[in-house]
Amino acid sequence: MKFIIDDKIPYIKGALEPFGEVVYLSGAKTTAEIVRDADALVTRTRTKCNESVLKGSTVKFIATATIGFDHIDTNYCAETGIQWTNAPGCNSKSVEQYIASTLFVLAEKHNFELNGKTIGVVGVGQVGSKVARFCEIIGMKVLLNDPPRARIEGPEKFVNLKEIQEQSDFITIHVPLNMEGEDATFHLADKNFFANLPKKPFVINSCRGEIIDSTAAKSALANQSINGLILDCWENEPDIDLELLAACDIATPHIAGYSKDGKANGTSMSIQAISKFFGLGIDNWTAPNIELPEQTKIRLDGFKCTEEQILAQAILSTYDIRHDDAALRANTKDFEKLRGDYPVRREFPVFTIETENVPQSTIEKLTQIGFQINTK
Template structure:
């Protein structure tokens, strides 16, 4: 058996070598010649798994170590008898951390309290649900829009997109890219959408093509929206530098790039290959996941607001401004910034040592995922 693996997928080396010939190479070097005699592909979103790549190959199974799967031509795979799987929810905690940092950083920059705001969350899957819990913990009013879930579960928990347009101060999108059908999301943020808003902050950390770049630039220039935060872009890696300059925060599609998220994606991919071929490693776990330099955060809450304490804890685990600065300095290095991304771990990796901090704030930090040290810092 031959398995071709994207060489940017971490923690996977050694997992499948006992069972197959393994070829590691960059996603953009995965050619029809390479995969012709391969049985399995383990990929990321940069590898277009379509007819051009797969026709005439021996490939039987594709695992993408990502939530997104719009790089896989599902119809062709069905015709060709190729099974495939993605890694749903693998990096939801990472994107949640990114959104938390974005929200707190933006609120500090614009000098407002998140508690006073209404957020509209479009797409309430793995990521959107975590973001909703985050925002409720912070004290925001949350409006959820998810038509597929509303049809399955009933409309009680959900609102229309028009209600979000009318009432939300912030709108964040967590939808897959669907180009066709009842739940199409391609360019759902277009001129019509942007002309009917309450002057909100917009955040795109799902897929670049969900937003019409031209329409968004026009909306910013016409002040139809109060701010824009972009992690995903049309035509990556050749992003629109005009939109980059207009955005409040701009990052190179790294919202889901925590080490936790990457390890989860790798784990789910290896386990899916094991199940498909009965390899007997269905419970495989990645080893050697890097830790941050400083896992203990000390905070003094004396005469500080709740939002200030929450913001400090979040931003000390991940500061969106660092990625924003890196992209602005070198937009042409979009792919390199992704490929060489530094260690980022999620909230649950960190222990907070708190001083002069109320119990209800500690409870909120625990809900966000932090570990609270049992002993406070000595005065």
């Protein structure tokens, strides 16, 4: 067997070598000629798996180590019998951490408290659900919008997009990119969307760049229809709109889901899927030797601190989004390099918090968020 693997997928080397030839290539070099005699592809979002690449090949299975799969032409795969899989939820905790850092940085920058503010979560899948839960833990009012789930589960716990627009202080979007149909999300945030935001919310996009109309977003910022824009995903990546970047409150190079934990999960799910499809016998394979940050212990002294200050210190000790924002602004031409060389980021459960003068109610919230606690 022959496996073609994106060379930016971590922890995967050695997993498939016992079962055949393994070729590691960048997504840009994964061409029709390269995949012609391959049995399986392991990809990321930068590899377009469509007819022009797959036609005439021996590819039987595609695994993308990502949540999103809009880079796979699923209709063509269905027509030609090529099976495929993605990694749903693999980096959901990483995106939760990204949104948590975003919220506390915005609160500090603009001098407000998050407790009591309203956040609209558009798309309540594995990512949006975790974001919503986190926001509830820290005392925010959460509105949920997810038309496909509302149709299946009933409308009781969901609101429509108009209510999100009217009531939210923050709107965070976590939907797949659907170009057409009842649940089309291409340019979901368009000129009309931005024109109907009476509370002038902060808008956050960490799912797909095409969800937001860049021209409409720039107009909304110029007209002060919104208080700020936070973008991790961009139209036309990696050739992003530098005018839009300059206007953003926070701008990052599509790394919301780039914790080492999220990447390891995506790799593990891909190898497990390939094993099951080809009968390789490594159905429980997991990524080995995930790097740790230099410091996994956080000391919190809550003396004369509000609960929100304590929570902010804990969250930002694990990940401060301002570093990624500064890196992109300083290296706008290195969008892909910033992604490819992304530093070690680990999720909340890796960290142990040593607390002093921290109320039990706050400790309980830190535990719910996922931290390990060591109380003095």
